[in-house]
Amino acid sequence: MTTTARELPHPELVEVELPAVLFALSDPARLDLIRELAAHGTLTVAECQAQGPDVPKSTFSHHLKTLREAGLIRNEPAGRQRTVTLRRAELDERFPGLLDAVVTS
Amino acid sequence: MTTTARELPHPELVEVELPAVLFALSDPARLDLIRELAAHGTLTVAECQAQGPDVPKSTFSHHLKTLREAGLIRNEPAGRQRTVTLRRAELDERFPGLLDAVVTS
DNA sequence: GCAATCGTTCCAAGAAAGTCGAACTGTAAT
């Protein structure tokens, strides 16, 4: 077999709704994570988690899910790990200036 | 007595936190209201309420409270009514570009 | 194959938020 990794669902850009984006960003832990991603680019889940305070895996994974389903990040398999990427270019297209404002503030 | 109207508490600008602002904006009804205020300037509570779909007074008042406590609006007595104002200049100072991005999108 | 690792999903409990009727407060008009 080749790569039969677990793909998680991601909303299309047109499906990304502003209220959901704002809600996902309204949690301090998730907001910090987005800022880390904006600064460091792509990270593995483990690296993401290492940035913040110690929190159970399941809790962290739930935050990733919220951000992913809102359309803020991509979460993709990479061997036995997973990489997390901010959908910056797409979000800049859909909501111009929003990410800049949020990450800068 | 002169004007002893009911003043409601408003956070100082420095006390306004980004997560609370984003949370307040993450509800479609509240987001719409902010957009109305951005477009029309100051409105009375009744005028605000008339913009959206019909909703009980108490529910609407609760949304106003959320927005006020987050620092997004001012709600001040005006005779027997109340006026609602977007704290735009202050917010632009505290979170440059945020309101523009949110209202435009 | 077997074990270890990485991370998600499942489930249950507690916390927070939304909704709305009813009661209440303050202002204006008569």
Next chain:
DNA sequence: ATTACAGTTCGACTTTCTTGGAACGATTGC
């Protein structure tokens, strides 16, 4: 004064979100 009016607050209910342990699935290394 009395009545009407504009909005907030209170209280109860429902819904959603958060949190974290345990189980599961997939991948790599031995």
